[in-house]
Amino acid sequence: MENKMFCFQCQETAGCKGCTQVGVCGKKPEVALMQDLLIYVTKGLSAVTTRLRAEGKPVSRDVNHRVTENLFITITNANFDREAIVAAVETTMRCRDELLAELTDREGLPAAALWQDSRENFDSKARTVGVLSTENEDIRSLRELITYGLKGLAAYVKHANALQQENEEIDAFLQSALARLLDDTQTAEQLTALTLETGKFGVDGMALLDTANTTAYGNPEVTTVDLGVRQNPGILISGHDLRDLEMLLEQTEGTGVDVYTHGEMLPAHYYPKFKHYKHFAGNYGNAWWKQKEEFEAFNGPVLLTTNCLVPPKDSYKARVFTTGAVGFPGCPHIEVKADGTKDFSPIIEMAKKCQAPKELEKGQIVGGFAHEQVFAVADKVVEAVKSGAIKKFVVMAGCDGRMKSREYYAEFAKALPKDTVILTAGCAKYKYIKMNLGDIGGIPRVLDAGQCNDSYSLALIALKLKEVFGLDDVNKLPIVYNIAWYEQKAVIVLLALLHLGVKNIHLGPTLPAFLSPNVAKVLVENFGIGGITTVESDIKTMIG
Template sequence: MFCYQCEQAAKGEGCTKVGICGKQPEVSDLQDLLIYALKGLSIYAVAGRKVGVVDQKVNVFTCEALFSTLTNVNFDQERVADLTRRAVAMRDSLRGKVQGAGGAVESSHDAATFKLESTMEGMVAQSARAGLKADTSINPDILSLEHILLFGLKGVAAYADHAHILGQEDDSVYTFVHEGLASLTRSDLGLNDWVGLVLKCGEVNLRAMELLDSGNTGTYGHPVPTKVPLGHRKGKAILVSGHDLKDLAELLEQTEGKGIDIYTHGEMLPTHGYPELKKYPHFYGHYGTAWQNQQKEFAAFPGAILMTTNCIQKPQGSYSANIFTTGLVGWPGVVHVPNGNFAPVIKRALELPGFQEDSNGKEVMVGFGRNTVMSVADTVIDAVKNKAIRHFFLVAGCDGAKPGRNYYTEFVEKVPQDCVVLTLACGKFRFFDKDLGTIGGLPRLMDVGQCNDAYSAIQIAVALSKAFNVGVNDLPLSLILSWYEQKAVAILLTLLHLGIKNIRLGPSLPAFVTPNVLDVLVKNFNIMPISTPDEDLKAILG
């Protein structure tokens, strides 16, 4: 195996024996082979569009399958192997349809023609042709850009899949996913071509995030400021982690009146602000963080646990019997619940003891999406003009277990009293329960939502730039970002597509970015690594 798609890559270079995330080498190899098959499928999807052959099942499947290869989504080699078989079968079927329509189906690339081995062992051996560094003849800088594109496409696929689940899609997104994957089989593209594709990926990701935003807000309403208890109350309980709002909504409906309280974990915290979710009285509070103490939190939780998407460490220990997965998520030995039927989860929750007494902890505020923030835009603008607010900081991104992430806690704690902190994604669990007070009645710490809500944060920045009649880069706004997995890569590409500069990124830079590619990012966007909170605040505020 060789994997360096996430921030925890071993030694900052890549995992070669077993993933730091817990991914086994066979799973890693099979994921490489799945992506290889998707490249072949995409070759024919691109050719098909030229002659009017567009297969919706292929569109949806490509995003689902690519999403399954994200960090911490699926560690089940049987399911990955099944996706690979389906990808090859779809590839061959689509090739026939394209040929029948008079399209070009002659491809010299092995991804378009290879015959899949029938056994698991054969497939694992076959993956040698598909690894990230299988072709040693590729220029390192071009390979770096290819991998930035691939990992960005994984993020796009994740957002597109989330959006599709809620009935939102756009063929332009599917078109680029196929074009991007197919381009990864080409050897005739230069550095400028790859830079263009990488920035195009950011543009398409913006559209994918917009679709997801429309799906979430159109189905469950725009988030509103909501206090969420961090304690618990006596009774049976189910903990929901991940990102998927639809799974949560269906679970709330199926548990209504059954005496089970629903708690959120990690990225599900912001869901308490959605009107169509918060209306359920048994949707109670939030339990735990995201990464720092996840295993201990899961082991101590006295109810059933539902994992809905990625960004969740591999379950370990006896408590795994209490864990259920849904959608694309899968681990060997963990029960998967298909088709939104949560009866097994509910049954397990009723069997477990639940909380034996009430515990009144802190409360935190969520629900500061773009509608909420822009509803008080006049107050914000006046506060800036009157110098009550000096600066905005968007401290956002992924959490992770690697040392160095205390930077973000310390940074927020040291932000001056005349500054506002906007935050989103699971990185906020380093500081989400800090009481930073208010400015002119506005909270100094505003939770914009999940990483899936990055679109909302972008719209806030665009709206403020219009209100002040300046470009986004001229706003009193600084982006302090943390990254872990591939949705973060896609979001960063979106920010670069929008021309946003002076982004500070950490806790370490991606292993797949070569010095020359980093030099391009620095020269064109002044992207920079984080240093220390004191040094960065001094550089930003003077």
């Protein structure tokens, strides 16, 4: 039977409806099928763990990590390696079967908790359990909205786990939510409530990761990051995983090899712990979607620690190393050892034989405006607002992407009045952070809090300002939200903001294809969610 696919989990999905031939991201139908099957068996495993907890029996840390890893594997632009995903399906089924043996009561478990078959039949099963297997459009929409929120939550939890931070309550919720998505008796109202509960745990997950990062590496500081290159050979690290970066910096010290960040790894420069590494050279390039040109120009090896990987060209594919949830056929993969460490010596040895990176640009980026840094100048910020020097804060967090329509965000930033300040996090910043937008009384007009998960900082800043101004509603602050989204981590950030009561968020460049008209209507009516139009019109609407 011909491989078929249906995927609409990211912003770039074909025609803003769904990818059916091959993913816009480059994902092939046979990979999409295995991702669907991995989600199905992970829901089955989660139904078993949820039942175990109900019986008062513990669920191990390794099982919790299995669930978060599986969800991360299926995030957009993470894993394109069918064989690696098949292996994850088989591992998950073995894990589930071991736990089934511990259950006292199997009555009423869903089919996913009991399904058995050999890998030869995985494709045929996968075709029956994908997105379109839920016939009711609104139930499907809510199920997918929750699933994508859980994928984003799992990504953040996995990063926290890598830094020895665990939260059993989050893991238990994540698994119980996955199990509930198998329950055909769940109504639209119940799934809507679960959507908002997912947002609540999204806040908890981002708080867990914030604690993990700041405990391990210190609170981010305002930092100037070089954009040029040095003369030594280099390794380029992309993605989000700070623990991988830490191990790479430790292992490259004294080797004559420099380390550069790319994309979402830029904010690593803001952490005090990394500043004593003299060979931590700077940031190279831009957001994820430009990597084909930038990885080619870099000359040395590239380490992908998380999404977003663009299928590499043959000319540099042998220089792209993957690790963690990331995979691509033909790219060498660095496995984690039993003690949690990784051996990056193959990357380092390759780097030593490579030319220094080709310079793309000169200049600097200033960032590091996470919550503690902004709290430290809160009085100055409040005074600037009271005096009228700052009229509005504009949250422009989220993702960047390759669609031409995303130039809107660069034009919007340029067109903002000079008495506005942009609060940003995520790779959306690359549309405007290299522009010279000036400052207001010493406060830069672009305040970068860090990675997409550092949107938590922006939420804390808003809550702090609400407290300082003595307001009873976060929506009374002079803050507007114009957020760009691309993949599932942006979905959990959105749900987290909704849980915190934030309303009138503008989302673009298009609204998610997985929102049915009825579900979109609920979000518009209850939360004021809206799309974007033109720069001129939106500035009038948001800024006045």
